[in-house]
Amino acid sequence: MDISTVAGLLLAFGLVLWSLLIGGSLGLFVDVPSVIMVIGGTFAVTLVNFRLVDMKGVGTVVMRSFFFKLPSPGDEIERIIAYANLARKEGLLALEAKLHEVDDSFLAKGVQLVIDGFSADTVRDIMDLELSWLHQRHALGKKMLDAMAGFAPAFGMIGTLVGLVQMLANLSDPSSIGSGMAVALLTTFYGAVMANMIFLPLAGKLDVRAKEEALLRELMIEGIVAIQSGEKPQLIKEKLKGFLPPSEREAVAV
Amino acid sequence: MDISTVAGLLLAFGLVLWSLLIGGSLGLFVDVPSVIMVIGGTFAVTLVNFRLVDMKGVGTVVMRSFFFKLPSPGDEIERIIAYANLARKEGLLALEAKLHEVDDSFLAKGVQLVIDGFSADTVRDIMDLELSWLHQRHALGKKMLDAMAGFAPAFGMIGTLVGLVQMLANLSDPSSIGSGMAVALLTTFYGAVMANMIFLPLAGKLDVRAKEEALLRELMIEGIVAIQSGEKPQLIKEKLKGFLPPSEREAVAV
Amino acid sequence: MDISTVAGLLLAFGLVLWSLLIGGSLGLFVDVPSVIMVIGGTFAVTLVNFRLVDMKGVGTVVMRSFFFKLPSPGDEIERIIAYANLARKEGLLALEAKLHEVDDSFLAKGVQLVIDGFSADTVRDIMDLELSWLHQRHALGKKMLDAMAGFAPAFGMIGTLVGLVQMLANLSDPSSIGSGMAVALLTTFYGAVMANMIFLPLAGKLDVRAKEEALLRELMIEGIVAIQSGEKPQLIKEKLKGFLPPSEREAVAV
Amino acid sequence: MDISTVAGLLLAFGLVLWSLLIGGSLGLFVDVPSVIMVIGGTFAVTLVNFRLVDMKGVGTVVMRSFFFKLPSPGDEIERIIAYANLARKEGLLALEAKLHEVDDSFLAKGVQLVIDGFSADTVRDIMDLELSWLHQRHALGKKMLDAMAGFAPAFGMIGTLVGLVQMLANLSDPSSIGSGMAVALLTTFYGAVMANMIFLPLAGKLDVRAKEEALLRELMIEGIVAIQSGEKPQLIKEKLKGFLPPSEREAVAV
């Protein structure tokens, strides 16, 4: 669970809600047809732009990025060093006993490949391919959220144009001009909120998480290949610590 | 036939139509000269920017991308493995009997080259050249749709400026101000709808389809070259499965 | 003469003219000082941004691109094959008799180099340098048209701001507000028309033509070098046909 | 302490304050809820886009960039030459006595590595890794400030839309229209000030400082490696002076 995403969303929506309430009633800002049009329209053109299967996949990637906590790189370095020690003492096959305690499926796959006796190069090739598909999933997710951040305000503007034309065609009743225009502006408001408070910052967060995960995966690949090659655990640790920012290196035990 | 494109377009246009109807009569939003000007103008400057022959070609590419279903990569892998088995048992010439059942012209061309006895390098060069022309056709299509997504709102704005100037020059009759401005806004509305509901999402879908097709074509080239080189079918299968996202690999038979 | 450029421009301007006429008199949209300001201002800052000599050169490149028809790649392939046959039979010097019938100066220069006895590498170096200058001329032309497409609406907006300030300072006569604002909007209208109906699509077309010409020139270089190297005509033809899109290859004779 | 940043900020805010005061009372431009909404909203979505730990880190990087003066490249060249002389006369270990006077931690780390007897390649690898983390911290800082420069005006616009809808729904009292609209515009004003007077120029300055620091660090790496390799001090000086712009080279003492 990513605290800052949830806290930021609650704070942003809380602030907007508060600004709606202190200036009048909330009802002014709720117009069900406008909501349907902006949300539905954004969804519809996203469906044209991408494929339903991609939209489902991206939903999963986004959810996974926000609610699934990545293992800490420091912990993983310590785990890899422990496995390296074990492998040097008792051989690569001894890792089989540890496999059940690896809950990260990426690392587990790598360890399995080592146990199965594949060469270092083959292990690296297979794991790099896994990583490239991870990059592609993240890139597609970011692209889709960015596209939605463009479509939402566009539908907001289309909705406002519709409202303006309808209002301008009925100028005979001056008392309705203000409320007509207020309603017309609502779709622009919805579009701006969706783009700037949801899609754009989530696209940015997905990018941040993608970089974090990619670094962790590269660290794991480097570590697994080093175990396979029988490198000294102390040397592996020094190499893997280079994947951590300087400020976090001290925290790695041993 | 690409379901999500058609469903998305129907949904988006349905929503806009519904928003027109619930707020007044549809007639408010139909102004034939405005329609002619925005659609005609967008077409005209696209003709200046590109060539008529390119516009026809892009129309074909777009139509083909949306209505022609690509073979499934999994099916093609199985087909290639079957051919590899056949070629290893009975020689490359035995593929000739299978040629009639290949309905994808790209794969058929590759198999024909193998039967004709070209070397692996020559087959790869020729097929790569085919692929590069495919990339160019797709890139031109995306470029044209993106250009149209820029020209449509520009013509919408030009139309609105024309309407505003005409309305402002006749302020003497206040009762016509509203309707004049409503009509002036229609071209902006048409331009925004064309750009955001048709050209931009179609350009995005073309990109998605282009990547999908390119991956399939690369898979085919890899498979054909492997058959020519007489690689083991099991090895070919492993190699080709790397072109599939991990979640789809299990589904490949054998 | 490039049909689609001329037809597109006529159609676009015809549509705008028609929209001016059906909504009122054409006179509403003609304001000589506004025309002078937007066209003159765009020209003036383009002069600041580039050099007078570049502007003349670009004018020539643009005109040449639109009114000078490139030889067809298919015809040139056939011509090159014919020369290759002649050179193999009667020696490179026999090409001298054909030189007078080459009306494309680029090809003529290449053939002359071959007759003069330069090595294949030297011929390629000299022709590649020619080609790189061609690229630069086209790139400068595109850059200038793009810059003008940015300056024209900027001058339109500056003109409109001037008009608005003058109108707002004279609000005492309400009857002149409408016409004052109509005139103020005219410069924005001119700027939008210039950018979206002339500069942007011409910049795009220049790009299309530049790519077309570059491909033709690369085909010629490849052909000339092959003739110098004494390659078999049949082999040259296969190589040069790779420069054509698949759909046009069948049309090449022999 | 970076003089130009502080002076520029004071001047920019002084000018805006002055323009507020000469046109009326300052109170017109202070609306606490609007301030809370724009600043709070920008902070909230930045929190969604990035992570709290990154925001703290960037705060440190920005502060450090503006208030921590980098050592002068000229002084560092002279220091490195002095160390090179010492190392050539008395051996690399003699540098240990100088270590306490190196107050730049980057240079100190490099000198320590040399004293510890690491090879030139290892020293370079370790220092290059340090440098790449420095680049990443700066890049993240610039990205965050650029994101905030986008979110601030977006929240300004959202706030203005809220204010406009509230005002339009209460048109019955004409005397409040002006003040309602004035308040509605305040959030747009705050957003524009934050983006253009704080976030964008600070992002630019961070970039300038990052380049300055990167050049200094590269100079240090080059110098440390040269000391380790026992190069002639005169030669080291010539090499390092290449890192200085020509106009500053004369100032470096011999």
Next chain:
Amino acid sequence: MDISTVAGLLLAFGLVLWSLLIGGSLGLFVDVPSVIMVIGGTFAVTLVNFRLVDMKGVGTVVMRSFFFKLPSPGDEIERIIAYANLARKEGLLALEAKLHEVDDSFLAKGVQLVIDGFSADTVRDIMDLELSWLHQRHALGKKMLDAMAGFAPAFGMIGTLVGLVQMLANLSDPSSIGSGMAVALLTTFYGAVMANMIFLPLAGKLDVRAKEEALLRELMIEGIVAIQSGEKPQLIKEKLKGFLPPSEREAVAV
């Protein structure tokens, strides 16, 4: 002195001045506080974004680019050929007698290096480094002018927002609405003029001049290295003429 820059600026400002005068009095467009705010604010945030020393340096680069005429490439080729002839006949040291007549400091430095007996590679390295600093100075200049082209309209908008809020808060006197809004629009007008008539076209011209100077410097480096290597003058001339556009090559004397 660059004619087109000065002529273009005079023409552009003349046209705007003329449009101010034909529509009313010039006094409408002069508001000293607005001028101070937009120019001062743009200068202030540029100071935040860059450093005072960079701003001075860029001022020099810009002035030098516009008022200092580059030597003609054709003349320099002839000069280099003359020196090459001299060096072949009387030795590299004979160039010393010519050094006083070289008024371009870049070429003079190169000739001095040759006289001093440095190897061709060293001469090229040192001159390439000089050239890379030249590129950096030009790039910084362009970046700063582009930044100012962004800040000027932003300050224009901030000024207009200030003016609008002040006007809206004083709607009680309807006769002052027009003049209040006219003054509010002035800062937007100033910002648009500064960006589109000064900063953007000057940034573009700096780019054009930078490319021109870079080409000349590369030609000089090639020529100096060729002299040092004792190449045949005729061969040097052919090589250097490749730096000229084809249309200017004929003009180079033998």
